[in-house]
Amino acid sequence: MSREADVIVVGAGLSGLIAAREVLAAGLEPLVLEADERVGGRILTEEALPGVHLELGAQWIGDTHHRMEALAGELGIELYPQFEEGETSYELDGRVLRGEAFHSAYGEDMAGVERVLRTLDRMAAEVSAEQPWAAPHADEWDRITVGQWYDAQGLSPIARSMLEICTVGILAVPTVEVSLLGLLVNVVSCGVSADLLSESEGGAQTRRFIGGTSQIPLRLAAALGERVVLRSPVLQIEHAPDQVTVTCRGGLVARGRRVVVALAPTLAGRIMYDPPLPGQRDQLTQRMPQASALKAFAIYDEPFWRADGLNGQLISAPGPARMSNDSGMPEDSGGPGIILAFLEGESARVAGAWPQAQRQDALRAELGRHFGPRAAQPDLIVEGAWVERQWTRGCYNANPGPCGWIHFGQALTAPIGPISWAATETAAAWSGYMEGAVEAGQRAAREVIEVLT
Structure with missing residues (x-):
């Protein structure tokens, strides 16, 4: 099976879908190849209970995420504010203190x-x-x-x-x-x-999407229609100055004039390139591993901690979760109570390897220490670990280690022949966030549009 387009986009995450949309708006024909059986990449909303949308992936936008705000408005997706009223609970030296008591001590x-x-x-x-x-x-x-x-x-x-x-x-x-x-x-x-x-991540987590974040990639993909092809992992990209041939597992071969690789750098490095990419680019991809995070949602019949003057946020040295947020709907929604516990970095790697029962028992005990005995008895715990997902193998960020930037950083976004690079890791604004994914997709699209029009 073969397909042809002006621009082949590898990856149907937010960055790739935005790049394809921009290409189409410029009068060119895009084709999006996605390895997974769904679109969205590191955006994934699951309905754990009827009407209860859990964001296993990207969840928030911030006050200065103007691209995402405009995109949501254009797609007809409403926003609501993150609940933050009340005191935060701290556990840093063997005792639990809340709000003013912690700052006073x-x-x-x-x-x-x-x-x-x-x-x-x-x-x-x-x-x-x-x-x-x-x-x-x-x-x-x-x-x-x-x-x-x-x-x-x-x-x-x-x-x-x-x-x-x-x-x-x-x-x-x-x-x-x-x-x-x-x-x-x-x-x-x-x-x-x-x-x-800061403990509340500044202006990065102030609003959420009514109905779930996945509506964004789903609506973008719907507008592209049959230009999005799922279950098509890219194996090889053959490239000449004005031509690319992209071969997928399963036999699909796509030909075009330009290609946008909208994957995290480490995943982009797993594709075979013919001719091979310059060594600096390959060395970069070896030094930008995906970070480690696990999200655990504790679901209750109501957000009882709000009545206790707590905001659902914890800061914890012993863990296993080091931070948490109230992940429920606004106060007047009548929905269930949800506390989202974050296990990130070493905590995700260590506790993420425990048997599920051991990890969830530790989470219940931690929630009880911070929010009272009722918090230790959630109706349900739903977990999401991105390292276990075949087509992401890590979470929302990638960080080069020491000397990574000075030796290899210039290869992060520089086009190589007909190949341009997208994904949030390549963004100059809000890298690691959805806002960065949009910025990167737009930048990569401009690169190919300027050449082809």
Whole structure:
């Protein structure tokens, strides 16, 4: 079986679907090849109970996610605010404290956290998200890990633990695995300074989609119709200056003039290219592994913690979940209560390998410590681990380790002949978020449209 199009798009995640839509709007013909049996990539909504939509993948947009807000409006998808009223529960030194009690007990420690965040602000002002390797101190900052730098800041154990939890909450890897420059790139690309690392993730988690996030890729794919082909893992991309031939498992061969590979870098590196890609690009893909995260939704008959003056958020050193959110509907919806527990970085790797019963028992005990005995008895726990999914093999982020940016970063977005690169990891704005996926898809589409029109 063969197909032809002007632009072949590999991957029907948000970035690939946006690229295809832009190509079609420019009067060119796209063809989207998706390995999975569904569209959406790292967006996945499941209806665990009638009318209860759980976001096993991407869930929120923030106040400055203007591309996503416009896209939702265009597709007719309504937004509602993330519930945040009430106190957060903290467990950092063997005891559980809430809100004001925690800040009163550990005010000096939190001042240390604030000092480090402001220092990161000043350092990030030197870094360009488009060319971080060109920053004046790029070589120095890319040779040390975030963990090493934090350890040298004279922090108390409580402040150091808080920074570890909140940083891993953003990057989904331990701070010993990402360079200081890598963290600064993240701060710059997300456009909200070091406030992004605050316990509520700054302006990155303020609104959700009524009916579920998956409506976005589903409606984008519906508009593309038969131009989206599922169950077609790409095996090889043959490329000449003005021609590409894309071969899929199962026998489909697609031919076009340009190709947009809208996959996370490490997955893009698993495709065979003929002729082979330059070594710098291949070395980059070997150094950008997908991060580790597991989401666990504890479902109750009602959000009882709200009446107790709690916001459903926890910050925990012992874990297994290091952070949580109230993942229910607004107060007047009458829906069930849902607490979303995040296991990220080392916590996801360690507790994620436990037997499910052991992990869920530990989660129940943790929720009980923070939100009371009733929280230890959810009606249902639903888990989602992206590392187990064949066509993602990790979560929402990818982080090069030390020296990754200065040695290989220039290969992240640079086209190679007729090949352009998309996916949220390639975004200069809000990398790792849906907003970044849209930005990357639009940028890759512009690259091919400028050549072909």
